[in-house]
Amino acid sequence: xxxxxxxxxxxxxxxxxxxxxxxxxxxxxxxxxxxxxxxxxxxxxxxxxxxxxxxxxxxxxxxxxxxxxxxxxxxxxxxxxxxxxxxxxxxxxxxxxxxxxxxxxxxxxxxxxxxxxxxxxxxxxxxxxxxxxxxxxxxxxxxxxxxxxxxxxxxxxxxxxxxxxxxxxxxxxxxxxxxxxxxxxxxxxxxxxxxxxxxxxxxxxxxxxxxxxxxxxxxxxxxxxxxxxxxxxxxxxxxxxxxxxxxxxxxxxxxxxxxxxxxxxxxxxxxxxxxxxxxxxxxxxxxxxxxxxxxxxxxxxxxxxxxxxxxxxxxxxxxxxxxxxxxxxxxxxxxxxxxxxxxxxxxxxxxxxxxxxxxxxxxxxxxxxxxxxxxxxxxxxxxxxxxxxxxxxxxxxxxxxxxxxxxxxxxxxxxxxxxxxxxxxxxxxxxxxxxxxxxxxxxxxxxxxxxxxxxxxxxxxxxxxxxxxxxxxxxxxxxxxxxxxxxxxxxxxxxxxxxxxxxxxxxxxxxxxxxxxxxxxxxxxxxxxxxxxxxxxxxxxxxxxxxxxxxxxxxxxxxxxxxxxxxxxxxxxxxxxxxxxxxxxxxxxxxxxxxxxxxxxxxx
Amino acid sequence: xxxxxxxxxxxxxxxxxxxxxxxxxxxxxxxxxxxxxxxxxxxxxxxxxxxxxxxxxxxxxxxxxxxxxxxxxxxxxxxxxxxxxxxxxxxxxxxxxxxxxxxxxxxxxxxxxxxxxxxxxxxxxxxxxxxxxxxxxxxxxxxxxxxxxxxxxxxxxxxxxxxxxxxxxxxxxxxxxxxxxxxxxxxxxxxxxxxxxxxxxxxxxxxxxxxxxxxxxxxxxxxxxxxxxxxxxxxxxxxxxxxxxxxxxxxxxxxxxxxxxxxxxxxxxxxxxxxxxxxxxxxxxxxxxxxxxxxxxxxxxxxxxxxxxxxxxxxxxxxxxxxxxxxxxxxxxxxxxxxxxxxxxxxxxxxxxxxxxxxxxxxxx
Numbered sequence: 001x002x003x004x005x006x007x008x009x010x011x012x013x014x015x016x017x018x019x020x021x022x023x024x025x026x027x028x029x030x031x032x033x034x035x036x037x038x039x040x041x042x043x044x045x046x047x048x049x050x051x052x053x054x055x056x057x058x059x060x061x062x063x064x065x066x067x068x069x070x071x072x073x074x075x076x077x078x079x080x081x082x083x084x085x086x087x088x089x090x091x092x093x094x095x096x097x098x099x100x101x102x103x104x105x106x107x108x109x110x111x112x113x114x115x116x117x118x119x120x121x122x123x124x125x126x127x128x129x130x131x132x133x134x135x136x137x138x139x140x141x142x143x144x145x146x147x148x149x150x151x152x153x154x155x156x157x158x159x160x161x162x163x164x165x166x167x168x169x170x171x172x173x174x175x176x177x178x179x180x181x182x183x184x185x186x187x188x189x190x191x192x193x194x195x196x197x198x199x200x201x202x203x204x205x206x207x208x209x210x211x212x213x214x215x216x217x218x219x220x221x222x223x224x225x226x227x228x229x230x231x232x233x234x235x236x237x238x239x240x241x242x243x244x245x246x247x248x249x250x251x252x253x254x255x256x257x258x259x260x261x262x263x264x265x266x267x268x269x270x271x272x273x274x275x276x277x278x279x280x281x282x283x284x285x286x287x288x289x290x291x292x293x294x295x296x297x298x299x300x301x302x303x304x305x306x307x308x309x310x311x312x313x314x315x316x317x318x319x320x321x322x323x324x325x326x327x328x329x330x331x332x333x334x335x336x337x338x339x340x341x342x343x344x345x346x347x348x349x350x351x352x353x354x355x356x357x358x359x360x361x362x363x364x365x366x367x368x369x370x371x372x373x374x375x376x377x378x379x380x381x382x383x384x385x386x387x388x389x390x391x392x393x394x395x396x397x398x399x400x401x402x403x404x405x406x407x408x409x410x411x412x413x414x415x416x417x418x419x420x421x422x423x424x425x426x427x428x429x430x431x432x433x434x435x436x437x438x439x440x441x442x443x444x445x446x447x448x449x450x451x452x453x454x455x456x457x458x459x460x461x462x463x464x465x466x467x468x469x470x471x472x473x474x475x476x477x478x479x480x481x482x483x484x485x486x487x488x489x490x491x492x493x494x495x496x497x498x499x500x501x502x503x504x505x506x507x508x509x510x511x512x513x514x515x516x517x518x519x520x521x522x523x524x525x526x527x528x529x530x531x532x533x534x535x536x537x538x539x540x541x542x543x544x545x546x547x548x549x550x551x552x553x554x555x556x557x558x559x560x561x562x563x564x565x566x567x568x569x570x571x572x573x574x575x576x577x578x579x580x581x582x583x584x585x586x587x588x589x590x591x592x593x594x595x596x597x598x599x600x601x602x603x604x
Numbered sequence: 605x606x607x608x609x610x611x612x613x614x615x616x617x618x619x620x621x622x623x624x625x626x627x628x629x630x631x632x633x634x635x636x637x638x639x640x641x642x643x644x645x646x647x648x649x650x651x652x653x654x655x656x657x658x659x660x661x662x663x664x665x666x667x668x669x670x671x672x673x674x675x676x677x678x679x680x681x682x683x684x685x686x687x688x689x690x691x692x693x694x695x696x697x698x699x700x701x702x703x704x705x706x707x708x709x710x711x712x713x714x715x716x717x718x719x720x721x722x723x724x725x726x727x728x729x730x731x732x733x734x735x736x737x738x739x740x741x742x743x744x745x746x747x748x749x750x751x752x753x754x755x756x757x758x759x760x761x762x763x764x765x766x767x768x769x770x771x772x773x774x775x776x777x778x779x780x781x782x783x784x785x786x787x788x789x790x791x792x793x794x795x796x797x798x799x800x801x802x803x804x805x806x807x808x809x810x811x812x813x814x815x816x817x818x819x820x821x822x823x824x825x826x827x828x829x830x831x832x833x834x835x836x837x838x839x840x841x842x843x844x845x846x847x848x849x850x851x852x853x854x855x856x857x858x859x860x861x862x863x864x865x866x867x868x869x870x871x872x873x874x875x876x877x878x879x880x881x882x883x884x885x886x887x888x889x890x891x892x893x894x895x896x897x898x899x900x901x902x903x904x905x906x907x908x909x910x911x912x913x914x915x916x917x918x919x920x921x922x923x924x925x926x927x928x929x930x931x932x933x934x935x936x937x938x939x940x941x942x943x944x945x946x947x948x949x950x951x952x953x954x955x956x957x958x959x960x961x962x963x964x965x966x967x968x969x
Binding site for chain 1: 966
């Protein structure tokens with residue numbers, strides 16, 4: 001069987017900074033290998049979720065198997081494993097890399113090495129992957145391939161002299177990439193006769209097949225009927241089908257042996273049982289130990305999600321349950337808000353993950369949502385010795401019961417060109433960052449190291465970073481534990497009533513500033529109503545900021561003719577329509593988007 | 605026979621005012637003559653429909669209808685007279701602008717049955733008139749006004765505007781008093797609205813040059829002054845933007861709010877016939893029962909007297925309470941509506957924010 005000769009298999013991934021052309025190169029390679037005709041090619045076939053295409057990011061790791069007939073006359077099987085490109089999905093990237101033997105590093109010939117390029121390369125080197133550089137976008141007028149090659153050799157320290165100079169967009173020199181894969185990426189190892197040891201790098205739920213596990217077989221063989229065991233979750237099942245990945249489809253096969261990449265289906269009903277990073281083994285003949293590196297991924301960011309129409313609560317629950325089938329890192333549990341009624345407190349890997357889920361709920365499930373400001377998990381140490389992991393600010397105990405609180409801290413690396421170092425340092429300073437050092441990676445570029453509280457970066461840090469560096473800074477972080485911090489709960493009172501869904505936790509030092517900005521923002525967001533509405537920010541019983549929404553403006557005394565009636569009606573309908581997107585809290589109508597105001601405090 | 609209101613549109617003026625978004629503009633003599641001919645043909649083409657109606661009011665609007673030759677106006681009225689059965693006591697209004705009428709024209713107007721004139725003054729302050737792009741001064745207005753009185757017109761309206769660029773509370777009060785002292789029978793007092801597609805929108809739209817316009821608080825004071833001052837002179841407010849001496853309320857205007865049927869003839873004119881609303885040459889909009897009920901409410905509330913519950917029940921077969929009880933109760937609770945005998949009407953506060961109140965009646969019937 002063709003696939004069993006390990007020397008003819010290459011398992012690799014493509015790593016790149018966002019926009020450097022990863023997906024385009026993948027498309028070209030798939031085209032060139034002739035598995036699909038050009039006509040069948042949708043652009044970017046690897047990104048098959050509509051949302052991914054629109055955002056230009058790959059969310060779920062996927063794989064594709066292609067067959068390449070090399071110049072030496074031999075046919076090779078390439079398993080291209082796609083990796084998500086965002087820091088929120090770092091762990092999934094790491095597991096995808098663990099399934100590969102080599103990596104293609106795509107670097108933009110005009111932009112050169114970026115912070116994310118480095119982070120990804122280090123990650124690949126950590127997994128002992130052979131990194132093969134490719135210089136893309138050589139067709140751009142601003143391309144400087146020689147300079148970029150030097151940069152790769154100097155900064156990353158890998159040989160790049162014979163890196164293919166390509167244009168993925170125009171299909172220039174793709175064949176050279178394919179040839180180098182054969183030469184430079186090592187063939188996999190492993191013994192087909194050994195006890196089964198397979199790494200799960202992704203899993204999806206399919207309503208016909210149940211859970212489909214994406215895995216790399218490290219040792220042994222798996223086929224229909226093999227009793228399997230997930231070593232971390234302990235789930236057991238019997239294999240129903242194995243196969244490999246055609247472009248955009250699953251192609252069943254006889255068996256998967258050591259060195260191969262493919263999928264397994266068994267009668268598994270829940271992706272929770274098949275966590276990324278877990279090891280699949282033969283339940284009857286288990287391997288001695290699981291593959292290293294498994295960790296349970298926990299949500300980092302929480303927010304409340306409520307249906308705009310209270311009657312849609314069951315629909316929201318169903319939708320979340322469906323999404324969770326495919327996304328083990330999504331957490332949710334029911335909660336109740338005085339202002340918003342019944343909804344869910346949901347946990348996410350990061351802000352991007354949150355936004356993706358929110359958009360999918362709205363788009364794919366047609367739900368109109370009210371989302372509250374995101375929050376990190378705070379640890380609250382109570383005077384009675386209890387420790388609470390706080391995900392919803394309104395559940396903060398009374399200050400008299402709190403001994404102290406801790407907040408999550410991240411180690412952040414910001415890569416920036418030298419002219420913006422000052423403004424980025426100011427930004428980190430404003431966000432309570434602790435400077436830990438800086439190194440120049442070349443004359444004009446430096447990496448800044450900071451310790452930053454996570455709650456300072458989940459809101460609008462990315463946007464602020466981009467706007468203060470004219471888009472040049474890039475950013476990466478990893479969680480670095482909890483630290484004690486002086487935190488307070490900021491409450492918002494609208495028309496003298498506390499609106500629980502607007503409360504948030506903030507550092508005592510920035511509370512006044514945040515309170516003031518929050519009131520200003522809400523003043524903009526809340527339309528005038530029949531009476532004057534005070535908006536106040538308070539810590540405990542102390543009011544720290546106040547704004548007023550004036551009473552509704554008088555209508556102009558319009559002259560009206562018979563001919564104006566249709567127009568008048570449209571005007572009234574518009575006014576009426578505006579009211580529908582409002583949430584009645586007490587006797588004040590609050591627009592749904594106002595509940596996210598805290599995210600936009602730095603807007604100009 | 606059912607009552608009908610006739611509206612005749614004359615889309616011509618000497619020069620377009622900077623705030624004007626009506627269908628109107630300057631045209632050549634030849635174009636005007638051609639328009640009058642086709643207008644007369646259109647009027648006559650309604651002969652069949654006319655059989656079911658008696659015309660209760662006529663309104664010739666524009667534009668500036670008085671720009672036409674006396675002879676042309678005569679022909680238009682002759683066409684109407686031949687085609688429609690016009691009540692002897694019908695209110696027959698025509699709009700005119702200062703500087704476009706002569707004694708001879710006014711005499712002809714009188715002879716063909718026009719019994720009410722509506723004169724656009726807007727402001728008694730010449731600087732404000734210039735800012736609006738009006739073609740006349742206050743003095744020229746005065747001349748036309750006296751000419752109209754001399755010609756024997758005993759029912760005259762003066763249009764006044766507030767929230768004009770550079771207007772102050774004082775100059776607004778002065779305009780109101782100046783107009784009221786002339787003792788017209790009717791005063792229309794409304795606010796300048798910056799409409800899209802006008803030169804004013806270029807200049808003041810989307811909050812531009814806001815400093816030139818009276819601010820929100822000043823505008824509010826002007827609005828309160830208007831009512832107080834006009835009442836002082838014996839005018840009562842019978843509609844959101846209209847004041848009159850007792851018995852001189854504009855019947856044509858009230859008809860719109862009572863949902864009397866009307867036929868608009870001339871470019872862009874709107875009609876309501878058999879609960880179908882249409883623009884000349886346009887596709888008719890069929891009004892369902894719930895559309896009709898909503899219109900009855902939100903149009904009727906423009907009248908200070910309010911809407912009659914009895915008439916509602918007679919027209920639609922169910923009581924106003926059944927259809928709009930919840931909205932009315934809610935608005936009463938908020939102090940925006942009140943009931944007086946058979947009528948439901950806006951309170952003072954309700955008049956202030958009438959759009960809010962009126963929008964409550966949409967999509968709930």
